[in-house]
Amino acid sequence: xxxxxxxxxxxxxxxxxxxxxxxxxxxxxxxxxxxxxxxxxxxxxxxxxxxxxxxxxxxxxxxxxxxxxxxxxxxxxxxxxxxxxxxxxxxxxxxxxxxxxxxxxxxxxxxxxxxxxxxxxxxxxxxxxxxxxxxxxxxxxxxxxxxxxxxxxxxxxxxxxxxxxxxxxxxxxxxxxxxxxxxxxxxxxxxxxxxxxxxxxxxxxxxxxxxxxxxxxxxxxxxxxxxxxxxxxxxxxxxxxxxxxxxxxxxxxxxxxxxxxxxxxxxxxxx
Amino acid sequence: xxxxxxxxxxxxxxxxxxxxxxxxxxxxxxxxxxxxxxxxxxxxxxxxxxxxxxxxxxxxxxxxxxxxxxxxxxxxxxxxxxxxxxxxxxxxxxxxxxxxxxxxxxxxxxxxxxxxxxxxxxxxxxxxxxxxxxxxxxxxxxxxxxxxxxxxxxxxxxxxxxxxxxxxxxxxxxxxxxxxxxxxxxxxxxxxxxxxxxxxxxxxxxxxxxxxxxxxxxxxxxxxxxxxxxxxxxxxxxxxxxxxxxxxxxxxxxxxxxxxxxxxxxxxxxx
Numbered sequence: 286x287x288x289x290x291x292x293x294x295x296x297x298x299x300x301x302x303x304x305x306x307x308x309x310x311x312x313x314x315x316x317x318x319x320x321x322x323x324x325x326x327x328x329x330x331x332x333x334x335x336x337x338x339x340x341x342x343x344x345x346x347x348x349x350x351x352x353x354x355x356x357x358x359x360x361x362x363x364x365x366x367x368x369x370x371x372x373x374x375x376x377x378x379x380x381x382x383x384x385x386x387x388x389x390x391x392x393x394x395x396x397x398x399x400x401x402x403x404x405x406x407x408x409x410x411x412x413x414x415x416x417x418x419x420x421x422x423x424x425x426x427x428x429x430x431x432x433x434x435x436x437x438x439x440x441x442x443x444x445x446x447x448x449x450x451x452x453x454x455x456x457x458x459x460x461x462x463x464x465x466x467x468x469x470x471x472x473x474x475x476x477x478x479x480x481x482x483x484x485x486x487x488x489x490x491x492x493x494x495x496x497x498x499x500x501x502x503x504x505x506x507x508x509x510x511x512x513x514x515x516x517x518x519x520x521x522x523x524x525x526x527x528x529x530x531x532x533x534x535x536x537x538x539x540x541x542x543x544x545x546x547x548x549x550x551x552x553x554x555x556x
Numbered sequence: 557x558x559x560x561x562x563x564x565x566x567x568x569x570x571x572x573x574x575x576x577x578x579x580x581x582x583x584x585x586x587x588x589x590x591x592x593x594x595x596x597x598x599x600x601x602x603x604x605x606x607x608x609x610x611x612x613x614x615x616x617x618x619x620x621x622x623x624x625x626x627x628x629x630x631x632x633x634x635x636x637x638x639x640x641x642x643x644x645x646x647x648x649x650x651x652x653x654x655x656x657x658x659x660x661x662x663x664x665x666x667x668x669x670x671x672x673x674x675x676x677x678x679x680x681x682x683x684x685x686x687x688x689x690x691x692x693x694x695x696x697x698x699x700x701x702x703x704x705x706x707x708x709x710x711x712x713x714x715x716x717x718x719x720x721x722x723x724x725x726x727x728x729x730x731x732x733x734x735x736x737x738x739x740x741x742x743x744x745x746x747x748x749x750x751x752x753x754x755x756x757x758x759x760x761x762x763x764x765x766x767x768x769x770x771x772x773x774x775x776x777x778x779x780x781x782x783x784x785x786x787x788x789x790x791x792x793x794x795x796x797x798x799x800x801x802x803x804x805x806x807x808x809x810x811x812x813x814x815x816x817x818x819x820x821x822x823x824x825x826x827x
Contacts, residue, residue, distance in 0.1 A: 331804060334804070335804070420691070424809050424812065427808065427809055427812075428808060428809070428812055429803075430802075430803030430804060431799075431800075431801050431802060431803050431808045431812075432800070432802055432803075433800075433802030433803060457804060458803065458804075461803055461804050495823055528702075528819070529702075529703070529704075529819075529822060529826070530702050531701075531702060531703055531704030531822075532700075532701030532702050532703075532704060532729065532732055533602060533605070533606070533701060533728060533729075533732050537698065537699060537702045537815070538695050538698055538699070540812070541695065541698075541699055541702075541811070541812065541815040544808070544812040544815055544816055545815055545816050545819045548799070548800075548816045551800060551802075552766055555800070
């Protein structure tokens with residue numbers, strides 16, 4: 286049995302809560318509220334299992350029951366959150382999806398300051414500079430999860446990790462990976478306050494990425510999708526590695542290069 | 557000097573050529589016409605350098621001159637193609653971009669039958685099953701280009717490789733990589749008519765992907781983004797390999813897994 290919760294039903298499009306929830310699809314409103322949306326039962330279950338319970342859970346009033354949804358409702362109720370039941374039409378306006386079985390949760394954005402990172406917590410950290418595409422950002426979080434990274438550090442002007450697209454592409458890794466955001470001139474001094482090897486995929490003055498002397502905690506720095514890393518950023522790295530590029534196209538997709546490099550670092554630590 | 561070409565100016569939105577060009581953004585119209593659109597001077601230059609000249613080149617009547625654009629115009633004229641000059645507004649309707657410096661070309665879709673592939677032409681081939689996302693498809697073409705693959709074989713129901721999104725994400729690799737499309741029950745018999753090792757990233761009965769006995773020509777099979785490979789497809793493979801998954805999320809993005817595996821195969825061949 287689901288315990289009684291702070292539960293209400295909303296049937297009007299002009300309801301202020303509906304407007305608020307829809308507004309979270311836009312960055313300025315997310316920023317103002319300090320909240321973000323995550324959608325889908327699987328994603329919300331991943332969140333719950335990582336200890337992240339939505340403050341507000343939104344779902345269709347008429348829906349098939351599901352044990353994982355029941356668990357989610359119980360968790361929200363226990364945490365003092367609110368459950369909103371609404372119509373399929375309103376739900377699809379909020380989630381942007383036509384699926385009437387959809388469920389969405391509202392979470393408080395995490396603290397993304399560098400000070401929250403414990404570099405000793407993991408052997409690998411991913412660092413992305415000016416990663417503009419939210420899908421690439423989410424995929425990079427997922428890569429971090431796969432290689433057992435501690436988190437993703439976003440340098441300079443990156444896409445918003447709390448955007449619906451990034452959260453969706455992360456496939457739940459938004460809840461397993463720490464996220465920090467910093468300018469380069471904050472990041473580099475922070476890095477140098479402790480141990481940490483900064484590694485860049487580079488074409489300049491670099492050693493082959495296979496068998497390079499990686500050391501934990503290893504911070505893998507990947508540049509912008511089209512521009513690559515600024516020269517002075519590469520110069521500040523402890524290790525520059527090259528990957529073979531056999532073809533005509535200039536370079537691998539930045540997220541791909543990060544994944545290949547992260548797996549190489551993982552293999553070097555495991556061997 | 558640009559030689560005289562089959563050149564005309566179009567200023568009306570209702571011009572049938574404008575309608576035709578816009579229609580190529582939709583799959584059914586591409587299929588009916590057997591043509592596709594590629595956009596951007598860099599992409600069209602890559603195409604030209606690979607011997608692919610657009611039949612029709614579209615650009616703004618008022619634009620800055622560029623030596624690569626001049627070369628492109630000459631190539632189109634020499635090949636008997638047509639150059640269309642139009643207004644920035646019409647151009648952005650065709651390309652879907654606001655950039656008035658944009659340029660777009662119309663190409664004939666390539667023959668994507670298996671019979672056109674020469675498996676001895678490259679040591680690595682990528683094979684994707686039910687790859688649904690055109691961006692992932694384009695990125696996978698780019699990965700193929702980076703590792704020196706011969707091409708990409710699309711199995712069962714995949715995204716359209718000639719869609720504007722896939723072409724754009726390929727960053728020119730659509731013109732360097734062979735593309736074939738086949739059902740599984742055509743592909744497997746074709747594969748078995750010659751040498752070729754079929755390798756899958758798998759969780760079942762698999763060996764570690766590092767140091768596995770890869771052999772050229774190596775066909776790297778990657779499954780659908782959310783479902784993975786059907787069991788019988790995996791069973792038909794010559795080699796099943798696993799990649800470490802340290803995290804909570806089920807699996808790496810399929811395109812990522814393909815890239816990591818392709819780089820491993822490349823390293824094993826180069827060493």
